[in-house]
Each structure stands twice: as structure tokens, then as C-alpha cells.
Amino acid sequence: MTNALGRFLRARREATTPPDTHRRRTPGLRRGELADRAGISVEYLTRLERGTDRSPSGQILASLAAALDLTADERVHLYRLVKAESTCSPPPPPRLRPTVLALLDTLAPTAACVLTPAGDVLASTARFDEISGLDGEPNLVRFAFGTGGRAHYPDWDAVASSRAAGLRAAADLGDHTAAALAFELSITAGTEFTNRYDAAASLPPATGTERWGANVFAFETLYLSGEGEHRVMAFFSQH
Numbered sequence: 001m002t003n004a005l006g007r008f009l010r011a012r013r014e015a016t017t018p019p020d021t022h023r024r025r026t027p028g029l030r031r032g033e034l035a036d037r038a039g040i041s042v043e044y045l046t047r048l049e050r051g052t053d054r055s056p057s058g059q060i061l062a063s064l065a066a067a068l069d070l071t072a073d074e075r076v077h078l079y080r081l082v083k084a085e086s087t088c089s090p091p092p093p094p095r096l097r098p099t100v101l102a103l104l105d106t107l108a109p110t111a112a113c114v115l116t117p118a119g120d121v122l123a124s125t126a127r128f129d130e131i132s133g134l135d136g137e138p139n140l141v142r143f144a145f146g147t148g149g150r151a152h153y154p155d156w157d158a159v160a161s162s163r164a165a166g167l168r169a170a171a172d173l174g175d176h177t178a179a180a181l182a183f184e185l186s187i188t189a190g191t192e193f194t195n196r197y198d199a200a201a202s203l204p205p206a207t208g209t210e211r212w213g214a215n216v217f218a219f220e221t222l223y224l225s226g227e228g229e230h231r232v233m234a235f236f237s238q239h
Contacts, residue, residue, distance in 0.1 A: 003051030005081040010049045012068045037067035054085045058186035062194060065187060072147070072188070079187040091177070094228050096122055103232065111217065112234040114224075115140065117170035118178035119163065122230065131212060141167050141181060145189040154211045162204040164196035169203050175229075209238065 014028035031049075035042045040060060047053035056064075061082065065075050096114060104112060104123055111131055113124035119141040121134070133152035137143045144153065144163040153159040167185075170178035185193040206221040217235040224230045 005054065005078075005085060006049040006051040008078065008081055009045075009064065009068075012070070012074070013049075016068055034064075034067055038063040040064075056082070058183040059194075061187045062190055066190060075188045075190065079184050082187070083184075093120075094122065094230075096230070097226070100224060100230070100232075107232075107234055110234050110236060112232060115231050115233060116177065117173070117175045117229050117231075118167060118181050120177070128235070131215070133212065139181065142185065145185055145193050152212060154213070159210060160192070161196045161200075164193060165200035165202065166204040168197050168200040210235070 013031070013034050014026070016029045016034070018024065018029055018033065029037075031045050032042050035045045038045070038060070040063065044053065044060075048056060061078060065078055068074075070078065094116070100114060101123060104114060104125060108125050109127065111125060111128040113128045113132075114122045116122060119139050121138050121140065124132070133148060134140075134143050135148065137146070137148065141163045143149045144156075144160050149160070150156050167178050167182055171182050182193075182197060186197070206223075207219060209216055209218050211217075212235075216238040218238055219233055219235045222232040222234075224232065
């Protein structure tokens with residue numbers, strides 16, 4: 001079995017400028033220096049680099065990413081390395097009842113979508129696809145914490161907090177997809193996500209307004225019956 005995660009961590013450690021300018025026998029940070037920065041033990045960092053531990057928590061990976069000053073792209077790569085170590089296959093996308101699709105059809109002139117508890121878009125109207133800004137991203141929460149979300153939402157802080165709160169609620173109720181996405185975002189988005197996720201103390205509103213670009217939309221949420229706990233969200237332009 002390969003040790004891509006360990007090799008990546010070691011390579012980034014050796015490429016990181018040490019805190020002093022004295023000449024060293026080896027390049028970059030020593031293991032102890034990186035461990036101190038990340039708040040973990042040297043022994044644990046050694047196990048990660050050698051590949052004897054392949055299941056670090058999202059908190060530890062986020063701490064290492066911050067300690068190594070990883071870019072956004074490098075954080076995504078780090079998450080993908082961890083994901084590649086997993087032997088678990090993602091569950092197939094749920095199938096929507098014909099009546100739910102028929103309901104969405106009646107909302108066709110409106111920006112509307114069907115969402116899972118984790119924020120995955122299962123179906124949407126053409127108007128939603130046109131103005132949502134997702135551009136192929138299948139998850140509202142991941143989009144909010146990416147560069148596209150920052151550009152799309154003028155009130156990004158409020159939207160990001162609401163998306164994180166919804167994900168936290170789903171994960172706390174045992175939704176494995178929500179928990180997996182929280183793990184991913186703790187690495188790729190870092191403290192901007194984890195601070196909001198950890199502080200979430202209430203459910204996001206089922207109705208309200210959001211600004212998308214120059215437009216303001218009022219939204220309503222309809223929770224659907226069934227095991228999937230799916231919901232329909234409809235967004236109405238405010239003039």
C-alpha cells in the first residue's frame with residue numbers, strides 16, 4: 001500500500017522555512033517544530049509520515065494544514081489523499097419520488113431545488129441553475145466555503161454561518177454524508193468553517209432572505225415526508 005499522505009506531509013515539512021536562519025543538516029522544519037506548531041506529538045507526526053497511522057481526524061489535518069501554511073489547492077489535495085486511503089465507497093445518490101419531481105416542475109418559473117440534509121442538490125429548476133452560481137458544484141455548503149461562494153454572496157458571513165449550522169444539525173442527527181462533508185471542509189476551508197460549525201447552536205432559518213450578487217431573494221423551505229429528510233427550497237426575487 002502506498003503512503004502518499006505521509007510523503008506529502010514530509011515533503012511540505014521539508015519545504016517549509018524554519019524559524020531560524022542557522023544552517024541545518026536537513027532542509028525545512030524538524031518534526032518537533034512542526035508538531036509544536038500543529039499541537040500534536042512528535043510520535044504521532046512520525047506515524048503519519050511513515051504511514052503507520054492513516055486515519056487522522058479532521059481537526060489534526062486542519063492543524064497541520066495551518067502549520068504548513070497550505071494554500072487552498074494544497075488543502076484540497078490533502079483531503080483527497082486522506083480520502084484515497086479510505087476503502088469506503090460513497091452511497092449512491094437517492095432517487096426522488098415522481099411526485100416530488102412533479103412538485104418541482106410546478107415551480108419551474110422559480111429558482112427552486114431539492115436538497116439532502118447535507119446540502120446536496122438532487123434536482124433543480126432551470127432558473128435555479130441559471131442564478132445559483134453553483135456552476136456544476138453539487139453541494140450548497142461546499143459552494144459557500146469555496147471561492148465561488150465568497151464572490152456570489154455579498155452577505156457571505158451570514159450565509160456561511162447558516163450553511164454550517166445546517167450541516168452541523170444533520171451530522172448531529174447521524175447523517176453520515178453530512179459528517180463526511182464536515183470532515184472535508186475542516187481541511188479544505190479550515191477555521192473559517194470549523195469556527196462556524198463548532199459555534200452552531202441553532203437550526204438555520206426555514207424562511208428569510210439572501211442576497212445573490214446584486215439580487216435579493218426571499219426563500220421558503222418545504223420539508224418532505226419520507227426517510228431521506230429531503231427539503232425543497234424556493235427562492236423568489238424581491239424587487
